[in-house]
Amino acid sequence: MTWDRLNRKITACNRCPRLRDHCQTVARVKRASFAADRYWGRPVPNLAPPKNPADVRLLIVGLAPAAHGANRTGRLFTGDRSGDFLFRAMHETGFASQPTSVRQGDGLELIDCAITGVCHCAPPDNKPLPDEIANCQEFLDASLAALPNVGGLLALGGIAFNASLRMLTRAGFAMPRGAAAKFGHGAVVWSENRERFVIGSYHPSQQNTFTGRLTPEMLRAVFQTARGLASIEGAGNAVISRIEKI
Numbered sequence: 001m002t003w004d005r006l007n008r009k010i011t012a013c014n015r016c017p018r019l020r021d022h023c024q025t026v027a028r029v030k031r032a033s034f035a036a037d038r039y040w041g042r043p044v045p046n047l048a049p050p051k052n053p054a055d056v057r058l059l060i061v062g063l064a065p066a067a068h069g070a071n072r073t074g075r076l077f078t079g080d081r082s083g084d085f086l087f088r089a090m091h092e093t094g095f096a097s098q099p100t101s102v103r104q105g106d107g108l109e110l111i112d113c114a115i116t117g118v119c120h121c122a123p124p125d126n127k128p129l130p131d132e133i134a135n136c137q138e139f140l141d142a143s144l145a146a147l148p149n150v151g152g153l154l155a156l157g158g159i160a161f162n163a164s165l166r167m168l169t170r171a172g173f174a175m176p177r178g179a180a181a182k183f184g185h186g187a188v189v190w191s192e193n194r195e196r197f198v199i200g201s202y203h204p205s206q207q208n209t210f211t212g213r214l215t216p217e218m219l220r221a222v223f224q225t226a227r228g229l230a231s232i233e234g235a236g237n238a239v240i241s242r243i244e245k246i
Helices: 003-011 017-029 081-092 130-135 137-145 158-170 216-231 237-244
Strands: 058-062 113-117 152-156 188-190 197-201
Touching: 003 137, 058 137, 058 158, 058 216, 081 216, 113 137, 130 137, 137 158, 152 158, 152 216, 158 197, 197 216
Parallel strands: 058 113, 058 152, 152 197
Antiparallel strands: 188 197
């Protein structure tokens, strides 16, 4: 499936009535500060470089669109503080053309990476249900399949981390389990033959960034490590030692 066809299929999805109702309700009621905006109010498609998704080396996996962020703008991690925090780190490490993204068509371009989500609809309280995550699994798998040169995944949060490990397993990569696959900020899990990796990061939610659990320096370090891992074939001990210092 091509990237564009996959995105069209995502935006047309109606598998989760609870999520569709929530997205549409938020789009009608709106937040006062965005009262003049026309909300997207539908499943939010993947985000990738406009020229050639086959050039992508890193797939960033988030949880789900924010109700007044991506559910409003129609672009993942765009229009809210989580996105501001994320894109600033991506810009500083060469993964984004600019440090902010406020709307579609604002000039943002991703570099060497793409962004997807475990879920593509904004869930109430930012908590998708297990069956809703399962309903989006097909899109997660198809996102990886459409990016043949991806070296690894950067997972934002524990749910995305575990979903990424399961996705690689379904794709035929032998991934470790148990303590060897435990989520943590800067944790890296390799497939058995070191063909793919998953690196974990705390999610750039306000709950994490306002409390200092995730700092700009911490997120920037994870992206710097991910760039090294995704661009170096069979990364060795020098790269692994950098990871351990995060």
